[in-house]
Amino acid sequence: MIDKSVTFTIDADIYEKFCIALNLTNETKDVAVEKCMRWYIAKASQIYNPKLLVRENEDANSDFYGKAIQRIPVWALKSNQYNNKIIRAYFKTVVATGRATIDIMERLCSDENNPELYVPTFKKITHR
Structure with a gap:
């Protein structure tokens, strides 16, 4: 497969927030933009699938x-x-395991020795 180079202009505020998100996820710009494009393609392709349109209308609320x-x-x-x-x-859970689960996130957020992720009320927040 041949890679393509893409150039586009975006709002400065969006770009700044995108860079912050990159910092949180430790992804490169290329990887993140490609993921966004894949999401956009998947979302747009639902237009051509009537079964998914019905589901989308059910999920609108x-x-x-x-x-x-x-x-x-x-x-x-x-x-x-x-x-x-x-x-x-x-994001740390997704990077480590490929998917995020409440159990793994609860363990990460409950570790007082890791102030970067520690949320003392995480269990209360997620088990309402």
Whole structure:
């Protein structure tokens, strides 16, 4: 497969938050942008699949993705907030195991010896 080079212009604020997210995930720009493009292709391809359109309409009331995409860049700037620590635990879990589970994230966020990820109320937050 031949790699392609892509150039585009984006808002400076979005780019700054993207760089912060890269720092949290330890990914390269190329890897992160390719993941975004794959997500976009998958999302766009649902238009051509009527079965997925029905499911998408059913899930419209629980659009957590839309809410998260607005809030995560703000959380990324505040490293002492629990939201930030939970997101870092999520990415650390995905890097280590390929997927994130509540059990693994709970272990990471419950370790007082790791202040970077420690969230004393994590179990209470996730078990409401």
